[in-house]
Amino acid sequence: MELAAAKMIGAGLAAIGVIGAGIGIGAIFASFIQAVGRNPAAAGAVTQMTWIGFALVEAIALYALVIAFMIMFL
Amino acid sequence: MQLGNVDVSFTNSATFMAIAVITATAIVMLGMRRHSLVPGRWQSIAELSYLFVANMVRDTIGPEGRRYFPFIFTLFLFVLAGNMLGMIPYGFTYTSHIIVTFTMAAIIFVGVTVIGFVKHGLHFFGFFLPPGTPLLMAPLAVPIEAISYFSRPVSLSVRLFANMLAGHTLMKVFAGFIVSLGVFGFVPFVFVFALTGLELLIAFLQAYVFTVLTCLYLNDALHLH
Numbered sequence: 001m002e003l004a005a006a007k008m009i010g011a012g013l014a015a016i017g018v019i020g021a022g023i024g025i026g027a028i029f030a031s032f033i034q035a036v037g038r039n040p041a042a043a044g045a046v047t048q049m050t051w052i053g054f055a056l057v058e059a060i061a062l063y064a065l066v067i068a069f070m071i072m073f074l
Numbered sequence: 075m076q077l078g079n080v081d082v083s084f085t086n087s088a089t090f091m092a093i094a095v096i097t098a099t100a101i102v103m104l105g106m107r108r109h110s111l112v113p114g115r116w117q118s119i120a121e122l123s124y125l126f127v128a129n130m131v132r133d134t135i136g137p138e139g140r141r142y143f144p145f146i147f148t149l150f151l152f153v154l155a156g157n158m159l160g161m162i163p164y165g166f167t168y169t170s171h172i173i174v175t176f177t178m179a180a181i182i183f184v185g186v187t188v189i190g191f192v193k194h195g196l197h198f199f200g201f202f203l204p205p206g207t208p209l210l211m212a213p214l215a216v217p218i219e220a221i222s223y224f225s226r227p228v229s230l231s232v233r234l235f236a237n238m239l240a241g242h243t244l245m246k247v248f249a250g251f252i253v254s255l256g257v258f259g260f261v262p263f264v265f266v267f268a269l270t271g272l273e274l275l276i277a278f279l280q281a282y283v284f285t286v287l288t289c290l291y292l293n294d295a296l297h298l299h
Contacts, residue, residue: 055283059229062236 010071017064024057087168094155094168102151123151127285134289135296142292149178150285157238157277161270170238172231179231182288190295201298230287237280241273 032050036043075083105120113121127147131139139146153169160167168174190198202219203212248269251262 051279052283052286055233055279058237059233062240063232065240066232066236 007072011068014064014068014071017067018061021057021061021064024060025054028053028057086166087171087174090156090159090166090168091152094152094159098151098155123147130282130286131289134286135293138296139289139292146285146289149182149288150281153178153234153284154278154281157281158274160238160242161274161277167238167242169234170242172235175231175235176227179227182230182291183227186288186291186295189292190298193296194298198295198298201294226287226291230284234280234284237276241269241276245269245273 028050032046035046075081101116102120102123105116108114109117124147127150128143131143131146135142156167156169156174159165160170187198190201194200202216202223204215204219207215245266248262248266252259252266255262
């Protein structure tokens with residue numbers, strides 16, 4: 001098949017990787033809400049780690065996006 | 075503008091880096107001009123940002139992190155200003171270029187490794203075998219630890235770069251829809267409105283995460299687990 005078509009298919013397949021990040025972000029905030037629900041006084045302590053965790057998981061989604069872009073345009 | 079064989083023209087990137095440095099320096103220095111016990115508005119901004127980074131350094135590294143605090147503070151303000159300047163219309167985000175973020179991450183990685191070697195000598199290689207692992211697992215654990223150690227500058231730089239790039243690309247794509255949809259353009263407009271808010275949050279968050287991970291890597295080098 002032609003290179004352009006293969007690039008598009010490859011980019012589309014690479015973008016499937018963001019599923020993991022979706023599950024991960026949901027898991028992080030689910031446990032954050034649970035933790036604060038069980039122990040409202042701990043809200044301050046877990047908030048900082050929640051945002052760090054969110055940024056780390058989002059990075060994985062963006063790695064998939066970068067690979068998709070690399071396949072499409074490089 | 076050429077200097078011999080090298081292109082040394084003053085690019086967009088360099089201009090906005092200069093703007094970021096001047097803005098950050100001006101806010102902190104001019105804010106602390108009249109250092110009163112009860113802070114006014116600008117002094118509060120300067121003090122709050124100082125406290126934010128100082129607490130971060132103290133919580134992750136401990137008391138001996140104080141000598142690295144100027145660098146961490148500079149890093150935080152540089153990345154934060156870079157991310158935020160891109161949110162201004164017609165602004166340029168120099169952190170959305172992989173060469174900028176990779177240079178920063180590479181310098182941090184090399185610097186942290188050198189600090190680790192200076193402090194611990196060859197014992198620094200003991201970092202790759204976490205305490206408590208049975209010696210039988212060492213041939214498996216050491217390469218895995220080494221690979222994850224060397225992936226740190228890559229992940230640090232790509233995280234910041236991809237976040238900035240993806241956010242701005244998404245906003246541009248949806249902003250294009252506003253014009254092409256005509257009357258129904260208010261739907262993508264609301265979405266771009268919400269996305270701008272999300273981008274502001276991401277700009278701050280990514281600056282914070284970059285700095286916190288730098289502090290954690292520094293802590294690893296200083297304290298070897």
